[in-house]
Amino acid sequence: MADSSSTTSPFFDEVYRVVQNIPRGYVATYGQVAALAGSPRAARYVGFALHSNPDPSLTPCHRVVFRDGSLSPGYAFGGPERQRELLEDEGVCFKMPRTQENAGAPGWVVDFDKSAWQA
DNA sequence: TGGTTGACCACTA
DNA sequence: CTAGTGGCCAACC
Numbered sequence: 001m002a003d004s005s006s007t008t009s010p011f012f013d014e015v016y017r018v019v020q021n022i023p024r025g026y027v028a029t030y031g032q033v034a035a036l037a038g039s040p041r042a043a044r045y046v047g048f049a050l051h052s053n054p055d056p057s058l059t060p061c062h063r064v065v066f067r068d069g070s071l072s073p074g075y076a077f078g079g080p081e082r083q084r085e086l087l088e089d090e091g092v093c094f095k096m097p098r099t100q101e102n103a104g105a106p107g108w109v110v111d112f113d114k115s116a117w118q119a
Numbered sequence: 120t121g122g123t124t125g126a127c128c129a130c131t132a
Numbered sequence: 133c134t135a136g137t138g139g140c141c142a143a144c145c
Binding site (some may be wrong): 029030031034035040041042043044045046047048049050051061064065066067071072073 | 125126127128129130
């Protein structure tokens with residue numbers, strides 16, 4: 001009941017639900033969220049769903065990062081540096097990749113070895 | 120109204 | 133090992 005006015009498809013709804021289920025201090029990848037949503041190849045739409053971001057307070061996009069550990073280039077919270085602070089403030093560990101050019105953030109990527117979230 | 124793009128990942132050759 | 137393509141859905145013009 002309570003249709004929750006879900007005009008979006010169940011896939012998008014699952015994406016929001018999975019992202020909201022990410023515990024504080026951990027991060028998940030687009031592919032992981034997509035797989036949990038029911039489509040391991042729909043990672044593109046996970047990012048699109050987060051861009052839609054109907055509830056930024058309920059959908060911590062900053063906890064969703066690339067498979068490389070880098071952050072989204074078009075972050076809509078205030079900047080990649082802002083996202084790094086948010087994650088660090090939550091206890092997420094960061095590390096410096098071998099190639100800074102690979103990092104959307106200024107030379108910092110999430111350390112999946114410590115902060116990788118597992119459903 | 121329809122067509123194209125878009126915060127990506129995994130698989131195949 | 134590297135390179136290239138496909139897939140999936142919604143929103144925008």
